Amino acid sequence: MPIQPASRHVVPVALVGAGPGGADLLTIRALRLIESADVVIHDRLVSDDILTLAPAQAHVIAAGKQGFGPATPQDAINALITGHARTGARVVRLKGGDPVLFGRLEEEVAALEAAGIAYEIVPGVSAASAAAAAIGQSLTSRGRNSGIRLLTGHDMQGFADHDWRALARPGEVAALYMAKRAARYVQGRLMMHGAAPDTPVTLVENAARPDERILATTLADWPPALNEAGLTGPALTFLGLAPRAARSRISQTIQELA
Numbered sequence: 171m172p173i174q175p176a177s178r179h180v181v182p183v184a185l186v187g188a189g190p191g192g193a194d195l196l197t198i199r200a201l202r203l204i205e206s207a208d209v210v211i212h213d214r215l216v217s218d219d220i221l222t223l224a225p226a227q228a229h230v231i232a233a234g235k236q237g238f239g240p241a242t243p244q245d246a247i248n249a250l251i252t253g254h255a256r257t258g259a260r261v262v263r264l265k266g267g268d269p270v271l272f273g274r275l276e277e278e279v280a281a282l283e284a285a286g287i288a289y290e291i292v293p294g295v296s297a298a299s300a301a302a303a304a305i306g307q308s309l310t311s312r313g314r315n316s317g318i319r320l321l322t323g324h325d326m327q328g329f330a331d332h333d334w335r336a337l338a339r340p341g342e343v344a345a346l347y348m349a350k351r352a353a354r355y356v357q358g359r360l361m362m363h364g365a366a367p368d369t370p371v372t373l374v375e376n377a378a379r380p381d382e383r384i385l386a387t388t389l390a391d392w393p394p395a396l397n398e399a400g401l402t403g404p405a406l407t408f409l410g411l412a413p414r415a416a417r418s419r420i421s422q423t424i425q426e427l428a
């Protein structure tokens with residue numbers, strides 16, 4: 171059976187996952203959409219080598235939010251997307267990782283629906299998948315953890331609240347996005363709910379990028395270890411998941427050399 175023809179802007183707007191790092195982790199569908207875009211509106215996580223795939227004449231616009239830092243208001247981003255789509259331009263809204271995870275996808279979809287503009291969503295490789303690959307681990311494993319929680323470290327109200335009691339149970343595994351600044355808060359909540367101090371905590375900074383770094387620590391040592399490591403890039407934090415032993419030794423050596 172022939173392979174389905176690639177989707178090349180059959181609809182005015184594509185909400186596209188750029189993956190966690192370089193262009194080689196884009197999907198082919200994402201690549202084709204970027205290559206045929208008139209306007210690319212991207213967030214700050216999208217790497218330069220991906221943006222250079224847009225046609226030279228395409229309009230490439232940075233519009234994103236940064237943790238607690240500077241932000242383009244969501245309404246302004248929505249207006250950018252719908253405004254360009256109304257001119258007949260083929261718009262790619264490019265988001266780091268997978269747009270269906272912590273990407274404010276629903277807000278943009280709602281704006282498109284309100285404006286009567288058709289759209290498609292193209293999934294991407296999320297940071298949790300890339301970070302798991304980096305530490306040589308599976309996100310789920312028979313007999314270890316039959317599920318995983320994907321959580322945010324902070325939300326619009328500040329540090330995000332979660333089911334700490336459930337998270338503190340032995341064997342629980344969670345992937346925390348946007349959690350660098352929440353380390354002490356999450357540590358406090360988990361300890362309060364009886365989590366073991368030696369619960370593994372693993373951070374992967376810049377997963378799937380050339381400057382990827384792994385920090386393997388424990389719940390007890392997490393905040394000071396994080397302080398000392400001075401991570402500046404985006405980082406994914408695993409609770410209850412340690413790097414495979416060999417990987418851990420490699421990263422320790424790297425840290426000792428650094």
Ligand code: SAH
Pocket residue numbers: 190191215265266267268269270271272273295296297298300301346347348349374375376377378379404405406407
């Ligand atoms: N939609 C994205 C997540 C956006 S929220 C996805 O699916 O990956 C932004 C957070 O994602 C960052 O604060 C960080 O926790 C995580 N993140 C994104 N890219 C990352 C990378 N290359 N390495 C580690 N964490 C990353």
